[in-house]
Amino acid sequence: MIDLATGRYTAAEVQRALHAAGGSRRVWYRLERLNAYKIKLGELRMETGSIEQDANASIMRTGRFTVRDEAGVNWHAELLRPIFCLEMPDGGTAEYPLGVFYMPTITKSGYKHIYREIEAYDTTMLLWDDQVPERYSIARGTKYTSALSGIFSSVGVHDAIIEPSDSVTETTLEWEAGTTKGEIVKQLMDADNYAPLSADAWGRWVCRKYRDPRSRFAEYSYKADEMSVLLPAQTLVEDVYGLPNVFIGIVSRPDRTPMSFFYEITDSSSPLAAVNRGGRRIADTKIYDDAASAIALEAAVRRRAGRAAAYLSQLTFETAAMPHHGAEDVLWLEAGEVRGKYLETKWTLPLEPGSGMTHEAQKEDML
Numbered sequence: 001m002i003d004l005a006t007g008r009y010t011a012a013e014v015q016r017a018l019h020a021a022g023g024s025r026r027v028w029y030r031l032e033r034l035n036a037y038k039i040k041l042g043e044l045r046m047e048t049g050s051i052e053q054d055a056n057a058s059i060m061r062t063g064r065f066t067v068r069d070e071a072g073v074n075w076h077a078e079l080l081r082p083i084f085c086l087e088m089p090d091g092g093t094a095e096y097p098l099g100v101f102y103m104p105t106i107t108k109s110g111y112k113h114i115y116r117e118i119e120a121y122d123t124t125m126l127l128w129d130d131q132v133p134e135r136y137s138i139a140r141g142t143k144y145t146s147a148l149s150g151i152f153s154s155v156g157v158h159d160a161i162i163e164p165s166d167s168v169t170e171t172t173l174e175w176e177a178g179t180t181k182g183e184i185v186k187q188l189m190d191a192d193n194y195a196p197l198s199a200d201a202w203g204r205w206v207c208r209k210y211r212d213p214r215s216r217f218a219e220y221s222y223k224a225d226e227m228s229v230l231l232p233a234q235t236l237v238e239d240v241y242g243l244p245n246v247f248i249g250i251v252s253r254p255d256r257t258p259m260s261f262f263y264e265i266t267d268s269s270s271p272l273a274a275v276n277r278g279g280r281r282i283a284d285t286k287i288y289d290d291a292a293s294a295i296a297l298e299a300a301v302r303r304r305a306g307r308a309a310a311y312l313s314q315l316t317f318e319t320a321a322m323p324h325h326g327a328e329d330v331l332w333l334e335a336g337e338v339r340g341k342y343l344e345t346k347w348t349l350p351l352e353p354g355s356g357m358t359h360e361a362q363k364e365d366m367l
Contacts, residue, residue, distance in 0.1 A: 009092070018320070029353075044073070048066045048352065051349045053347050059125050063118075067116050069114035079123075081098075084323035096201065102123065102125050132179055135174060144189075148188055160205035191288070191296065218331055218332035230318070234317045325347050343362045345362060
């Protein structure tokens with residue numbers, strides 16, 4: 001989640017404007033054209049648009065835009081940056097980027113007025129487009145952060161935000177020719193207990209260590225009070241069918257000591273526990289290519305258990321459009337019977353004045 005403070009406005013001032021403390025608010029959007037260095041070239045006239053952030057997708061942030069055709073635009077080389085604009089009480093404007101996107105899929109339509117319909121993807125698309133041309137190896141004793149930096153540099157990205165780690169590879173790691181660089185990065189980050197790679201609102205790549213949501217403070221609150229931006233639509237689904245309660249992680253390679261970790265949800269207060277399911281133990285086993293340590297393997301297995309438990313309580317709710325959500329934000333919600341910490345897994349923001357924003361979240365205390 002990004003900081004609401006921007007320019008001459010404090011976070012508190014922006015929050016009051018977003019929550020219509022003065023009785024109303026005005027929001028609109030701009031769509032900027034950027035060159036490969038993220039330098040603004042101009043703007044496009046956007047007819048419609050939307051942005052989706054899905055924490056469970058390989059490329060988390062995607063967009064769809066319909067714009068007026070313009071001569072001189074290099075559609076396949078330039079990038080897009082939508083901007084959220086909020087009118088402030090003093091007449092000024094608070095602005096927030098909503099991501100930086102490549103536009104590999106473009107449909108041209110119309111006769112008198114020509115439009116471009118664009119499917120866009122955040123900048124991590126570079127990793128999933130590119131493949132290693134020959135067998136790729138990372139030597140034993142290489143720091144995971146160095147390995148990540150090397151792959152990022154190979155696709156021209158040198159400004160990634162990588163949380164420090166001293167972990168090193170215990171063996172030489174290898175991948176076959178034709179493996180996407182995105183898959184290699186995913187395996188390296190899993191092995192050293194990083195959260196999945198994401199691109200932030202400025203298009204920067206973020207590699208941060210995974211942290212159990214139960215140990216994280218809520219980053220923002222939505223409450224049904226006099227400052228509420230919650231909309232009436234709300235759906236809560238609770239379902240335990242088929243969810244595992246036993247989790248096993250194994251690292252087995254000929255060049256290192258085997259590792260495994262077993263975890264079972266036994267808490268009698270959890271609907272997933274065998275005692276509450278007629279003794280049913282449903283196992284989920286995963287073979288990991290690598291793990292930096294036994295601690296990292298345990299964390300990966302416990303993360304899987306946490307995600308499974310979170311699926312027990314899936315909440316979909318709507319708010320007014322908000323500009324500061326990122327990947328897997330922790331929110332505090334109070335609305336009717338809904339109360340507590342939730343981990344946001346997906347959000348969708350239509351880029352149309354007056355449209356609401358849809359959020360999907362999992363109950364944090366189930367994790």
